[in-house]
Amino acid sequence: MRSFLAATLLATLLSGTANAEFKRFAAELDEASWKSSQSPLHCSLTQRIPGFGTAQFSSSNGRPNLKFQLRSDFSLPLAEGPVTMRSLPAAWAVGEAAEELGVTPYFNGNNLVQLKDKQAWRMLTELSFGKFPTFFYSQYADGAHPLTVSVSAVRFTEGHENFQRCLRQLLPYTFAEIAKSTLYFEFDRVEFTPATKNRLNQIRNYLKADSRIDLMVIEGHTDSKGGRWFNFELGRKRTEAVRDYLLEAGIDPKRVQIKSYGERRPVASNETEAGQKKNRRVEVTISR
Structure with a gap:
């Protein structure tokens, strides 16, 4: 047959x-x-x-x-x-x-x-x-x-x-879309906003899937309200919160760098509320 x-x-x-x-x-x-x-x-x-x-x-x-x-x-x-x-x-x-x-x-x-x-x-x-x-x-x-x-x-x-x-x-985003992220924070807060939490989940899911990740750099920034030392510490706390959340994806901690710039690197004017919102941020850069 x-x-x-x-x-x-x-x-x-x-x-x-x-x-x-x-x-x-x-x-x-x-x-x-x-x-x-x-x-x-x-x-x-x-x-x-x-x-x-x-x-x-x-x-x-x-x-x-x-x-x-x-x-x-x-x-x-x-x-x-x-x-x-x-x-x-x-x-x-x-x-x-x-x-x-x-x-x-x-x-x-x-x-x-x-x-x-x-x-x-x-x-x-x-x-x-x-x-x-x-x-x-x-x-x-x-x-x-x-x-x-x-x-x-x-x-x-x-x-x-x-x-x-x-x-x-399949993840609905590519490495190019996840390699550079800006996460925004409320005034004087370390807790994640819903939008920031959603973006962090996307990054974490990608990190779990791609073993080729070589380095992740997390940089913290603030607006100019408060003293410089206070803002430096606030930026550091935000970077640590982001780092700890993303480390749950299993990436080697030795491949993660964090740095706080406090208020020293604004991307917008601190004279307006809109500018201050843009400056209260953590930037995550991933390379492979």
């Missing part, structure tokens, strides 16, 4: 191309599998295609950015030209027709196909429906042998569910 299905699947993949001698790459029924990798910073879902390379979906933290990549383990001597994409039904889906998915440019080197956003989501959706996205290259550089690479939907469900779960847990 298995050999019959495999033979039928091959016939389906090559339907309409009987007059061409295709070089075909695809995971057979007993080989097809999907492996998911999950973290708050990156998700991937990968299928190994024997003799060829990998098909991989991936997304990173920040705004939605799904990508699909078809990558060969070796450089193929393919002629330049568009790559035709089709969604083929499984061999056992009698009566279902193939569907055209358009064309995409051929990328030189090992990364043969790179799709983003809507096109990548379409590939993921076709697989979830049990279809086999297949890529048709017109020919090798010798002009004689067309090439197809097929991505199998066999054993896709579990990996797909894990991948979707990971996508929902």
Whole structure:
């Protein structure tokens, strides 16, 4: 039965191309599998295609950015030209027709196909429906042998569910968005405002996820009300409060530096209430 299905699947993949001698790459029924990798910073879902390379979906933290990549383990001597994409039904889906998915440019080197956003989501959706996205290259550089690479939907469900779960847990901000933060405080207070607490939670969640953090610098500032020594101590207390809260993320204390400048480095005039609010701050800078 298995050999019959495999033979039928091959016939389906090559339907309409009987007059061409295709070089075909695809995971057979007993080989097809999907492996998911999950973290708050990156998700991937990968299928190994024997003799060829990998098909991989991936997304990173920040705004939605799904990508699909078809990558060969070796450089193929393919002629330049568009790559035709089709969604083929499984061999056992009698009566279902193939569907055209358009064309995409051929990328030189090992990364043969790179799709983003809507096109990548379409590939993921076709697989979830049990279809086999297949890529048709017109020919090798010798002009004689067309090439197809097929991505199998066999054993896709579990990996797909894990991948979707990971996508929902990706942090919605990038390192660039978290690397520099300004936290504001009420007059003569060390306690966090709701906005400051929310930003600190974002920073802490990122620190827990990214082991590449090399240094965190926390600098305290105040307005000019009160004496200089009083303001220096107030700035120090604020930096210590921020440091202690962020250390709960597990970062090495040796990689954290704190410093109070008191009222010496205002960013706005202390002659107005609005300016004083801007000066009552702690600045957190993270590097990796």
